[in-house]
Amino acid sequence: MIKKVLLFIAVIFFIACNTEQKEKKTSLNVPFEKFELDNGLQVVLHTDKSDPVVAVELMVHVGSAREIEGRTGFAHLFEHLLFLESENLGKGGLDKMSARIGGSGANGSTSRDRTNYLQTVPNDALEKMIWAEADKLGWFINTVTEPVLAKEKQVVKNEKRQSVDNRPYGFNQQIIDRNLYPKDHPYNWQVIGSLEHLQNATLSDVKAFFKKWYVPNNATLVLSGDFDSAKAKEWVRKYFNEIPRGEEITPLVKKSGKVNESKSLYFEDNFARLPMLTLAWPTVELYHKDSYALDILTEYLSQGKKAPLNKVLVDDLKLTANTSMWNWSSELAGQSQLSIRGFNNVDLNKINDGIKTAFKNFEETGISDKDLNRIKAGLETSFYNSLSSVLGKGTNLASYNTYAGDPGFINKEIDLTLNVTKEDVMRVYNTYIKGKNFIATSFVPKGMKNLALKDAKEAIIKEEKIVIGAEEKFDAKVTAQYEKTPSKISRATEPAYGKSPALSVPNVWNDELANGIKVFGIKNSEVPLVRFNLVIDGGQLLEKMDKLGVANLTARLMNRGTKNKTVAQLEEAIQELGASISVYSSKENITISGTTLAKNYTETINLVEEMLLEPRWDTTEFELIKKSVVGNLRQQEANPTTVTRNVYNELIYGKDNIRSKNTLGTIASVEKISLDDLKAYYTNYISPSVAKMHIVGDVNQEKALASLTNLTTKWTAKEVTIPVFKTPQAPNKPTVYFYDVPKAKQSVISFGAPALAVTDEDYYPATVMNYILGGGGFASQLTQELREGKGYTYGIYSQFSGTKAKGPFTISSRVRSNVTLESAQSVKDIITNYPTNYSEKDLATTKGFLIKSNARRFETMGAKLNMLENISAYNLNADYVKDREKIVNEMTIEKVQELAKKYVNPNKMIWLFVGDAETQLERLNELGFGKPVLLNNTKEEIKL
Template sequence: MSKDFQTNTGNTGILPVTEIVVPRVDYEQFLLPNGLNIVLHADHSNPIVAIAILFHVGSSREKPGKTGFAHFFEHMLFQRSENIPRGEFFTKINDLGGVFNGGTWQDGTVYYEVVPSDALEKILWMESDRMGYLINTVTQSALEREKDIVINEKRQRVDNQPYGHTSFVIDQALYPSGHPYSWQVIGTMEDVRSASIDDVREFYEKYYAVNNATIVIAGDFESTEVKKLIDKYFGEFKSRPVPELPRPEPVLLSQTRRLFHEDNFALVPELNIVFPTVPMYHKDSYALQILSDLLADGKRAPLYKEIVEKHKLAPELSVNNQPMELSGKFVITVRAFEGVNLNKVHEAVFNAFRQFEINGFSDSDLQRIKNLNETTFYHGISSLLDKSFQLVQGSVFGNDPARFAEDMRLLHAVSRDDIMDVFNKYIKSANYIVSSFVPRGQTDLILKDSEMAYVIEENIDESTSENVDINTEDEPFEYTPSLINRRIEPELGKEPLLTLPEIFNTQLNNGLKVLGITNTSLPLVFFSLRFKGGHLFDTLKSPGVSRLVAEMMLEGTQTRTPEELEEAIGQLGANIQVNASHEYLSLAGSCLARNYIKVIELVQEIILQPRWDEMEFERIKQATINTILQRKANPNSVAINVFFRRIYGDDHILGRPITGTETSVSEIHLDDLKNYYSQYLTPGMATFHFAGDLEPEKALKSLGFLEEHWQGGETPVPEFKLPQPAKKPKLCFVDVSDAKQSIILVGSPAMQRNHPDYAGANIVNYKLGEGSGGKLFTVLRLEKGYTYGAYSYFMPRNTQGLFMGNANVQSAFTLESLKLFKQILSAYGDEYSQADLEITRTALIRANAGKFEHLQSKLEMLHEISTFNLPFDYIKQEEATAEQITLEEAKTIFSKYIRPDQMIYVVSGDARTQLATLHEAGLGEPVLVDVYGNLIH
């Protein structure tokens, strides 16, 4: 029997749990005669539309030996169709000022776009073309090109990451052979490489039928006109027989299995315990979700108490219930401290279960989780794209576009008995799968009686591309007849006008500046308190102080323990985080508008009365050191550390990692944090921002206590010698043994964010590396297949910004990729044309139509203004720059800031196989450095 106990949570002003009021999201649903399911949601708040198209096919519809096909086919739909030439799906939407992507999981595949509303017909034309007129354009060379890209995605997401094979190990053991969830969505390299045109055609004919798809359109449109467009572009498609809907396949384990894997990229051990559970929408799935939060979310949770607090085995842990269409799983993940034996972690987990069974949980605990879930619900419908995803998933998997509202009601109705029932049914005494991932050579840390897991690992000595000399020219194909002329690209409609929100601006008597935007579209408020300085106030001797200050700010106040503060925040359904960055430190949060005043009262406590708890300080130091250790084995983290060190040099604080080093963090004392707090976290250094359902008068009233009791002026930010471009290219290599990919970073110092050249620099960079329409992406991914993506950008900073380019490339093509980076950067200025400039100015201006839809985006606009001292109309000013800049001016900016012969080049990869050849890149002799950028002699 569970034991009920009550705790005093203070006067939060929260009423007892009552029936939740779920807001309506109005929609219209209908079927075309061919079976295409349509859901429309009109919302004229912003001049944009979001489109989501979901095909009811994911990796669970595949067959053993043909795994990865659903995901691979998603890639193929971005190549070309009969009336959309290769690569133009990327470039057209980018140039329309839109965003787009696709995603595949076990149960479905979704394609989506967000574009200015005048482009809706153009998007429907494009989407209908790849839905109905793709398959004739699939050729062997197109297939081979995409194989390399998919395999590089697998290397980037799985093979080259610490713990990247965890899902593979777990799912193979959890699900019986042949179960649709027993293989990974991305498939195996062998299956992807063996894909044939016949396989692709079979998959298309079987699953990409119009009557196996659902389209959701949300945003600024007129229903009558949209229905005509849908019928015009999709109405002539013929329905086809589709396989029966999959039925749930629950898993019943006959025994517990223990598996281990020696992970080449892991430096600390990790334990995963997985119980089979129920599919989505099952009545028990809601109680399981709340159970997962009760077990692990917060300092009062039994797993936190046992693992983090009592035994100090790990800095944190996570528990997630993951219901899917056919079955579900309940996953406990503990990434332990260095050298911790996972038998101790396993024992602690089950001790926590026993404590949960004996003590249960309080009404307050349950209420806190339900309040947080209510806020999360509103976040889930806070943009048109969010609404599109909710509507399309509900329609396909729940037979109701508004299923998310019913989910919220059911979650809110979960009772104490429901929770204990699912604990007893699915967790207590149930069989499970447990995996031990340990650093290579540390098998003494694995759980006893574990068997070695089967893991397929690529041998980089044999890593080559089968498609180096494939044909990059598109073969001809036979056009499919249509009732309309699909070769005619629709014109854009009336161009939408961007209306910038009104910004409230004032300064309080204590020097605190206030910026705000009122928007009542949702009952949410986003807010932040941002302080100048951040990492810039750290010293070269003690990097990491600012980050530790940020971590400690939520560890209690003078009148509340860390546990009590966390409880008070949760009871208000609020989220508050404190983070340190290179040039600022921010307290940021969000909450339901009705709770805003109470949340700000807690913020006042956090700012004015930090607790400086000694025990929490030691815990956070150890957690930080553990994070630093893990990052030393992460190729991406290592590359960034080295890049900043080589750019900024030994005597600039930005050349040191913001986390600090193992040595620096271990030597930091609590007094160092107190000194930082008293000197730099003052109202004279801060700006308060808000965006949401909050009037300025109420915002000012909420800050009255801070205005009266918080004092302190402005402290000058330290000045450092600014880095200068290198006199000649410098190539640094940091060894990550057996890396399946090489991380390439290139760059040089540039301008400050508020420099007159900044807007022009972004214009110039757009066709180089802004996104999937850039030259770097086109050559390195689409033409060569060396990478999953290649990009460039100007990093905005107050002190001095940077130009940076990056790509994760197949190890075997590290040298070729470096040469291409230099070649593209060297030729870009001469090749840049008036046509490029016209496309860019249109795309960047149009993109602003939807850039500030979300409340978080509005808050970010205020951050840009306050952090970089920009004018309130900086967006309009930058639009004016885009409209007025000449080709000559653009080329001048390029030649000023993008000079490949004066750049730093960093490669993070396997030195044994790659380093010896890199002197051929024409970037000077490569220099070997350690993970912090120090020269290795």
């Protein structure tokens, strides 16, 4: 398998990285075939027979950099529009087809420089996908009408509110880029554009943009996976050949950012609770030889215990929990950024002084050969991991073809990283960072300007006002009227399926060690990697109510060194194996998770054993972790999404149920937890009697079990009784709750009620029932109505989230503030009518997706690991997927109706809103569920 070849090369060159520094050149060879149609479409084919799936990617060389000032956000708007409809796919376009064919979900993304459309499908649907992608380029634009454009503007604007306007530090990148790049530079504005520009976009603007950029000679099509190349070429030519070539496109000139003098700006952030300092320098564009040295420089300065920035700001000054620095190279220009979020009330001037000290220390010592090779190994492993799925390889091939003009650069670029020298690292520091002009932004909580850098000037952001009825009206259900684009072939009929791939369930082995550890494994030799999870049951369930957060602190501290290794030494030991290991906690367990090269599997498990059995219990690290957690909790207080999650859990489970509590704890509880509390938790509850090991990868059962010998003999079992917290029943009547976040540009909603445990007989049938309601993405009624029909939201979902205990059924979304009531009314109508309007077509769509998607269910190691975790956690058969197929095949409309009535009742639900009470609270009286309960009173003058 090509994957195995790739990772074998990774092993070889990881070893090479630890030898004497000399020029390195990989023999990496990702095979591909490239050809070009007469109309200029460039096509790249890569075959990989390891799974019966194909990734299809269409990359168009247009991003926000190809826009003009005053009409920003168009490229991203088109990413949305092209999924909606085309002349031959009809309304719903790729999204509807994806549900029917069992695809991963039609998806896309927009950057400064390109827009891509991608998904992985069972290989029997390849011709369908080629037909559909051709329809986007040649038979799409006529379907864009005034109502379609008006609706999608609202969706994109909601995405901007969600990702920028309504989140902490959301405006930071906008402020940096508009000062780092001159006004006439195409990186001066953000990819998502501005609300004003989006609203001002006319239909003629949009059509002109499409005509110029969405042409075959500006696009790359990549097919990657299990398919017949000759047949694929035939289909590509059949469906794409007659699309006319567009006008010739002149490449944009590479142009770096320009900072004539350093500039310092501050912003009082409505959603920030901690101060954050960011510094940004202009650097170099994509594929410039210096970009690879900058990647290494920025990682060395900020990542890990030995990083110069962390030594000063975390360990010495104790101003922050971590630092982050990265290099961002785009097609035309690049930038390096350093961002540090301080602890509560930290003066950003002190952080700035610490940065200067760290830089000075680096100037004196530079980077060692050992650290250089360690970082190279990590970057190399990351590169190969990006090629470990057919979709990953497809995206890489498309990107190299688009930016470098050569998909074969996939076999060359890693050499540019491997050949970076110590001198290169210091040279790029001196060239782009040391003493150079930069942009500084100080983001501080409202009313705390005093924490910003001295002499910083206020950054002005034009924020949206919340006005009821401010958005234009449209009817997205109106059918577009247009004259169909002619074609030389019949395109109106969707191509037939190819030969159906058979469901192949991986072979699972299992065993139980002498001390009680249950072990589950899947041997998978496609790549020479091993992934594993050691899951120890308990987690927060074993905490006391006055010491919430102990499990989380225990897990975090287990990452910080061992009895015989400092934090830095442990980090180095892990990285030298080309591995990653992390310990983390959740509501129900503590997990040690890792990935390693197969040849280093046993050595990696030895480190896991050391971390598990010999924690360092370092008091300094303990105090730093506590400060970090407290900082996270403070920030959560102002983040509408985390506020919603915390409040909703308390309403679902009740204040006295530990399942309602934040796994981080509370500020009060964390501050009073001692190191002895962690030791007591570890001693009493970290036991093999409640542990399960899951192993997937290029290691057989014998070797996997042999690696656990020391854990068997050294880790003594003890009895651990995990408390059972009974989940309340669904409420007998609906209640509306409101949590006020003043000036919020969106309302975050969570509607639901206690429902089912995974082990309940109805659980999986209920998830099948929910597919068309809100679990099926664009196939769901909630998405079709609130996003596609009304433009109220960027996304809305419903799900059952039980574990071994009953969990809630929840409908969740973020809607624009001025349609908070209207959104809730739409949800209420949909779930009220769902049992009666569920149709045979809905059932067929559900069955088609859930059965056909099994072809790609086990493509990745992560998917296989998840399978093992399900088997061990819920005592499932190894072929439980086949059991679930039977449930799907036997599902009826009557059964769907019965389940919907039983578990999705609007009159027995909690209706939680987190948003701006001043403008939205009183309106919710109209929902018909009684007077809303205000959970926090930020403004005494609010009257119901």
